[in-house]
Amino acid sequence: MSGEALSDDYDLRGLNCPLPVLKTQKRMRAMAAGERLWVRTSDPLAVIDIPNFCRERGHGLIETESVDDGHRFLIERG
Incomplete structure (x- = not known):
């Protein structure tokens, strides 16, 4: 599977801690592994x-x- 294509x-610009991590976590729950x-x-x-969230x-x-x-982060769902 080409992750880059998918x-x-x-865009979470303008949001401060802890919202970027919380919103990323919620979004990733709906994604499939990979x-x-x-x-x-x-x-x-x-x-x-x-990075701590990912780890x-x-x-x-x-x-x-x-x-x-x-910053931009490319995260792959584990």
Whole structure:
């Protein structure tokens, strides 16, 4: 399966901790294992919170990218 082709984009810019992680968690519950999700956030704590969330929940953090208005994370559902 090509995860990149199936990646969805979830824009959480403007939300602060803990909302980006909580909303990402809720969105990923509805996804099948192996599906990927791009998460965009302007929350500066997301660079700590999103990797911890992935590690604790068994999801793969495929890519982390710093962008002008925050960060993007590519997460694969575990």
